[in-house]
Amino acid sequence: MIPYSHQCIDEDDIEAVVEVLRTDFLTQGPKIEAFEKALADYCSAKYCVAFNSATTALYASCFALGLGKNDSFITTPISFVSTANAGVYCGAGPIFCDIEKNTGNMDVDLVEDLIEKDTRLIIGVDYGGNPLKWDKLKSIAEKYGLKLIDDASHALGAEYKGKRIGSCEFCDITVFSFHPVKPITTAEGGAALTNDETLYKKLLMFRNHGITKSAKDFISEPDGDWYYEMQFLSFNGRISDMQAALGLSQLKKLNSFTEKRREIVKLYKDRFENKGFFDFTEETKGAKSGYHLLPVLLKDGFVEKKQEIFKNLRSKGVGVQVHYIPIYRQPFYRRLVSNVHCPNAEEFYRRELSLPVYPCMERDDLEFVFEAVEGVFEQLLSP
Ligand SMILES: *Cc1c(COP(=O)(O)O)cnc(C)c1O
Numbered sequence: 001m002i003p004y005s006h007q008c009i010d011e012d013d014i015e016a017v018v019e020v021l022r023t024d025f026l027t028q029g030p031k032i033e034a035f036e037k038a039l040a041d042y043c044s045a046k047y048c049v050a051f052n053s054a055t056t057a058l059y060a061s062c063f064a065l066g067l068g069k070n071d072s073f074i075t076t077p078i079s080f081v082s083t084a085n086a087g088v089y090c091g092a093g094p095i096f097c098d099i100e101k102n103t104g105n106m107d108v109d110l111v112e113d114l115i116e117k118d119t120r121l122i123i124g125v126d127y128g129g130n131p132l133k134w135d136k137l138k139s140i141a142e143k144y145g146l147k148l149i150d151d152a153s154h155a156l157g158a159e160y161k162g163k164r165i166g167s168c169e170f171c172d173i174t175v176f177s178f179h180p181v182k183p184i185t186t187a188e189g190g191a192a193l194t195n196d197e198t199l200y201k202k203l204l205m206f207r208n209h210g211i212t213k214s215a216k217d218f219i220s221e222p223d224g225d226w227y228y229e230m231q232f233l234s235f236n237g238r239i240s241d242m243q244a245a246l247g248l249s250q251l252k253k254l255n256s257f258t259e260k261r262r263e264i265v266k267l268y269k270d271r272f273e274n275k276g277f278f279d280f281t282e283e284t285k286g287a288k289s290g291y292h293l294l295p296v297l298l299k300d301g302f303v304e305k306k307q308e309i310f311k312n313l314r315s316k317g318v319g320v321q322v323h324y325i326p327i328y329r330q331p332f333y334r335r336l337v338s339n340v341h342c343p344n345a346e347e348f349y350r351r352e353l354s355l356p357v358y359p360c361m362e363r364d365d366l367e368f369v370f371e372a373v374e375g376v377f378e379q380l381l382s383p
Pocket of ligand 1: 054056080082125151154178189
C-alpha cells in the first residue's frame, strides 16, 4: 500500500538515535535543548519547548495563554480532533468557524461575527501545510484582544509573507507535530514556539508537572538546595533524548523534504489538472505551502461515488484518506455544541480525498498511483 504520507528515515537518522542509546541520557539530556534551539533558529523564533506530542503542546499553549472554564475559543472544523480538544481540556467552549472552499482553511472573514463576550483565543490551522491568511487574522485578534495559536502540525517548512511558519510573527504560539506522517518525525512528538518569555516559562513548567526549579520564580521560601515547586496541576509531557536526536537529524533534511513534496504535487497537477476528475486546492496568496497533504476535491458526477472511489483506490494499493470529518460531527462534539453552521466545511468533507505525497516517494510509486487513479476514475466514466 502506498500511504497518503509516510516518514522518510535514512541511515544517519538511525545512527543519531543509536548514538543516544550509548550515552547516559535517554531523556532530559542535551539532545532536547539542541533540537529546541535548532527548531527555534530554523523558524526565527526566540523560544521553543519540545513535547511528547503536538496534542500536549496545544493543550500547554491554551493553558499558558490563560484559556479557562468560562471562556470560548474559535477554531476550524476541518482539522484533526486534537486542535479543538486542546481548548476543551481547559474547560473552554469551542466555536467552529466555516472554511474557504478553495483552500480548506478557516475563512478569516467570518471570524469577527463569531466573537462573543467570553471569547479569549483563536486556534488556526494551516490545512495541508498551506498557511491561512494570518495577516488578517492577526489584525482581528489585535482589535478584540484575543490570543492566537497556530496549529501548524502540517506546516513546518511552509512560509507566509516571507516568514517561515513558526516565526510567531502572526501569532502568540506556533505548534508543530512530529508524528511520522508530518513534515519531519520524532516518532511521537511536538513543539511549541513563542517569542514571549513568560509564555515560554509556562510551557516549560506545563511539560514537567507544573514544577519549576528556578529560584527566582518560587512562590514560597526554599528550605534547601533540593527545593523545587509545583505551582499548578499538569503532567509529564516530556519528549526523550532519542526522539530529539531523530528530530535534529530530520530537521537537516526539511528543506529538501519540502521541495520534494512540492515537486510531486506539481507532477500530480500536470497529470490531472485537465482530466475532469477533481480539483486541486489553491495555495494561499503570499504563502508557500509545505504540502503535508495533497487534498483534491471530487467534481460533480464523482462526488456521489466517493465511497466507491475510496474503496477501489484502497484495493488497488493506493492509501487515500479523507481529511477531515468536520470535528463538530463527532458524537462528543455534538453533545458539546449546537447550532453549528458550516456549509463550506460540509461541502469540503463531501468532496475531499487526500492522495499520497511524501518526500521519499519514488518515481515508480508515483507512476503506480497515477495509473491506479486514472483507472478508477475512467472505469466510473465508462457506461
Ligand atoms: C497530527 C495533528 C495533531 C496532533 O499531533 P500529535 O503529535 O499526533 O499529537 C494536531 N493537529 C493537527 C492539525 C494534526 O494534523
